[in-house]
Amino acid sequence: MGATALLAAYVGVWATVAPRGFYESFPGFGFTWISIDGPFNEHLIRDVGAMYVALGTLTVAAFFARMAAAGRLVGLGWTVFGCLHFGYHALHPEGGTTDRIATLLSLGISLALGILLMIPPRRESERPPTAESGFPARGATGPVR
Known part of the structure; x- marks a missing residue:
């Protein structure tokens, strides 16, 4: 969740x-991905910023809620947004080859993070024993201290 936030x-x-x-x-670092797509629109840019802030806020809230369902729902939101955003840029390539590759790579990573958030965590009964539980962790040798 940290990378997504x-x-x-x-x-x-x-x-x-x-x-x-x-x-x-x-996105910085010598690239310019937004200005090549049309004239400046402050309203649109601020709306996109607000949407990212809202998704980030939900991501952080889901982390602190410590409920798997909250994380999966936030992951669903990021995944839907990521699919649509990736799809647009895949169908409307702009800029040079490096810009196109970097755009799709960064959007693919963002989409993958959303998908990862939807994967349910392993239940306690499915996790290998750890030193805290009084059992040695998988592959551990010797007594637990």
């Missing part, structure tokens, strides 16, 4: 607080 904070805060800079410089 960091992604949301990076995109969301930047787009919300500095929409013009986001438009001209996102």
